[in-house]
Amino acid sequence: MDIYAASLPGCPGLGAKHMRGLISYFHTAEDVWKASDEEIENSRLITGKRKSAFLAWRRETDPVAVAEKLYTAGIRCCTWEQDEYPALLRTTSNPPAVLFYKGCLPDHEKLVSIVGSRKCTSYGLQTAERFGKKLAEQGVVIISGGARGIDSAAHTGALSGKGITVVIAACGLDRVYPPENRQLFDRIVENGGALISEYPPGTPPLGRQFPARNRIIAGMSRGVVVVEAAERSGSLITADFALEEGRDVFAVPGSIYYPSCMGTNLLIRHGAICCTSFKDVLSEYGWCPEEGEKKTSFRQPMTVEEETVYQYCTLGEEVSSEDILQQSGFSVARLTMVLLSLQLKGYIQEVGTGRYMVMVD
Known part of the structure; x- marks a missing residue:
């Protein structure tokens, strides 16, 4: 571990750009740390309060103690110049100078992020989990922010x-944020994944850090899949970062009646790739399985009655059998048979007693 690189991010006000500038100028993080105050001044890379804060930080900080703290917590780090640093992220306009991580940094070509609202619908949760599962089965590494809702489902x-x-x-x-995801994060590391941050240990989850975090999600990914997002959403910030870096943005269409879907529908209107199946992502990058690996999968066609009931199930997040009964004019016995048939054919699923929603491919 480069104990000097590990010590730099803790300095207040010293952002990724300044750290990269200093390391490039002095050649190594150790040289930055051991440069004289006059040499730091003459570099003119940091000035004013930022320079004073850095010089004070060097005097007060013991890199060996920083490294010991990281080792005890099972945290490693690397700089943007090292081989283990994620290759796609290195090519972005403002990559973190130092990454802290637990687990194994991904060394794959198939990298896709799935993001969305914390306060999402059951449709959104089902979609994110389904996309995450099916893409992972095809060897795609799933990247997200570990937040409640869509992220956790992915x-x-x-x-x-x-x-x-x-x-x-x-x-x-x-730190574990959100705290209820401790077991999920442990499972991720145990199964070959990673927890990554540009922030050193001890940094709390402050609001201003989430937009900065989103640039890393977008930067590490070939494409960003936005499952569900309100009109003002951090997921749209991730999408903007992706577009700025020339990455693809996919958006899963949602109900026009739910505020949590307004952002994703807006993305589609503005040119994002409309994504109605995980297969759309695989197809975009030519990651579809070989012909011999494909499984024959098809649904039986719907009858006229089934099509009528199915349409009611597509109007919102979920619908009750009572609502369908009132609007369709079917008898209880007939509706029960149609709902059962739609479930057997794989078109809908029961998500609660007498409540149904469309199955996501």
Whole structure:
């Protein structure tokens, strides 16, 4: 471990750009740390309060103690110049100078992020988990932010697909945020994935750090799949970062009646790739399985009655059998048979007693 590189991010106000500038100018993080105050001044890379804060930080900080703290917590680090640093992220306009991580940094070509709302619908949760699982089964590494809602569902899906998934945190890796995801994060590392952050241990999850975190999610990915996002959403910030870096943005269409879907529908209107199946992502990059590996999978066609009931199930997040009964004019016995047939054919699923929603491919 480069104990000097590990010590730099803790300095207040010293951002990724300044760290990269200093390391490039002095050649190594150790040289930055051991440069004289006059040499730092003459470099003119940091000035004013930022320079004063850095010089004070060097005097007060013991790199050996920093390294020991990281080792005890099971945290490693690397700089953007080292081989283990994620290759796609290195090519972005503002890559973190130093990454802290637990687990194994991904060394794969198939990298896709799945992001979305914390306050999402059951449709969104099902979709994110389904996409995560099916993409992971095809060897795609799933990247997300470890947050509640869509992020957690995507990570969980990747694990159920026996794949690798990566969490990009907006705090130090000695903290668990959200706290209820401790077991999920442990499983991710145990199954070959990673927890990654540009923030040193001890950094709390402050609001301003989440947009900065989103640039890493986008930067590590070939494409970003936005499953569900409101009109003002951090997921749209991730999409913007992706577009700025020339990465693809996929958006899963949602109900026009739900505020949590307004952002994704807007993305589609503005040119994002409309994504109605995980297969759309695989197809975009030519990652579809070979012909011999494909499984024959098809649904039996719907009858006229089934099509009528199915349409009611597509109007919102979920619908009750009572609502369908009132609107369709079917008898209870007939509706029961149609709903059962639609479930057997794989078009809908029961998500609660007498409540149904469309199956996601």
